[in-house]
Amino acid sequence: MNRGPLIFLGIFFALAFSWTGVVLTNQIQYGSLTPYYDQNEGKTYPEKPSGQAERGRLVYQDLGCLYCHSQQVRRPGFGADTERGWGDRQSVARDYVYEKRVFLGTMRTGPDLRNIGARQPSADWHYLHLYDPRLTSPGSIMAPFAFLYEYRPILGERSPKALKLPAEYAKLHRLDRPGYELVPTPRAEALVAYLLSLKDTYEFPEAKPYVAPKAGGSGK
């Protein structure tokens, strides 16, 4: 039986079907979604990331952070994302319009980071956590990123960004040499700037914080 051309047509249309449906239709439907102008505040949301945060995004990308951390908050009632405090509201497509590469992620070996900038606004905390995650989060299995730091002699004044290590930890790891300091490299600084920029703390008409209906109330 020779039905080569017919088989080929079938094979072609099978994939053309989902290419049209999944890729093309969605590109047409919301591939040119725009930011939202909030008239009350006179600003558009989401905000454009700063240059340093944008460089930090590249560090996040080259270290492969997304393999353990998602960046999406699911709606209340589906999973426990809001109960865990990962965000006040569900993430929506408009939140991502400025992201050159979208890191939704598919794994939560570690917690979701969509709002890490709001949940943990301290840069010092992030510097310690990235240097050795066990310093701030005992029991964590996150990879250490000590290679993003430099142990160097203090030149002039101590850097304001120098890590404030617990004395015992510094002694144990021989990081207590007098006249020396442990400072983040520009890549670590960019990465922390990026993490701090991750916060969807604004509202869209289509995405407002969920208010649980009062027990016994009308549900409104």
Place this chain on the structure above:
Amino acid sequence: MANAPSLAASLNPGTPTDAVARAELSEIDASAKWPVIVFLLSGLAWLLIGTVFALISSIKLHTPEFLGDYEWLTFGRTRTAHLNSVVYGWSTNVAFAVAFWLMARLSRARLRHGGLLIVAACFWNLGVTIGIVGILAGDSTSIEWLEIPPYATPLLFVAYALVGVWAVITFRFRQSEHIYVSQWYLLAALFWFPWLYSVAQIMLIFEPARGTVQALVNWWFAHNVLGLWFTPIGLAAVYYFIPKVLGKPIHSYYLSVLGFWSLAIFYNWAGVHHLIGGPVPAWVISAGIAASLMMVIPVVVTAINHHLTMVGSFSALRYSPTLRFVVFGAVNYTLVSLTGSAMAIRGFNEITHFTHFTVAHAHQGMYAFFTMVMFGAVYYILPRLLLKEWPSATLIRTHFWATAIGITVYWIDLSIGGWIQGTEMNNASIPFIDVVQHTIPWLFVRSVAGIVITIGHLAFAVNVGWMLLARRPAGVTAPTLFHTPPAMPTTVVR
């Protein structure tokens, strides 16, 4: 342009047809020898490299300080290097090798322009090598399944273009009028892969789509690489080797047609189930879930066809290495696909999404199904190309049991661990760090399973190396079997 009659037929037209057919097959095998061997050996090298990265990544998840001071060996990079070496290095190379050999045999045509394929192999492996080095150096794109940096992808494109040209030529000059179901799968896979890959490259890397459209393109691509590239080639091999080794026809021709077209239609929508609950249009997720559930049809149909062909011939599993690997793979195809459909159901997905359950599922698909079928195929093909038998049945046995037990433990262990992780993660009263801590024992067992699998890979590599170096014996040899069958049937069981 028709094929010249085979050598045996032209020397003596009176040769019995059976002998002519055998001579024709060995001529086809001889023509396929070098291209197939080049792809197989490069695949094997990548398998070993990928295994090393797998072990490093696995250990890092329960002992994060392990090799923690080296930036190029941080988890995010070794895990990515593992995925890309086993997907584009091992799996794609071996898929090419098996596809070319099957295509030549089923078209009953000598493999022409083998040089084209060897050039393609050089480009492909150069591309993958540059890609993996790039990932370790920090140039990963961090797009799942597409991490190879953009400067390496043109090499992969050139390689693929050469393969495509070759496939069209071979199919065009086929001698067999009948197109066997394996050829359908092979042709479809060879056509689908470049389409998927080029759309994904363009819409994600060269001219990125806006916002979460990227996520849809990403999962349309990544899931279809499994379903429309590796699965068809794995199934083509199963459809060829089970009947071939047993010497009996496939259970039902009609079912194989139904299985093929239902896979072609439903699978390609299914990838969206990776985004359930995510910030993409709800309708497309619902469509993805529906397609994932419809996948039960091709899976059950194919399962009936494969497993009913086996019924009555289970004793052959005692003897034939090829059959044992291929049947292990076919059984896992059924299991992994049904699990996959279940994982697309919202209530199930709410628990398993974002957990190690998905990792277990991915390894069952790519390893317990695809890789095991490919191992079986290699055990059949390589002796016919080298005209030598496998030097050691003990090493084959070690390979089979280490990989079969290893991947089964891996799958059960991480499925349970992932399920616990998912249920705990959905219970906000359990602190997140406790959820993390409770995964550690399961991750540790996974590393042990990984070491067992590694032993299997080493046995395989040693056996292949030994076979290549061994002197070709004079005269007729018997195939290497696990046991000597009581009375050898007329069909040669290998």
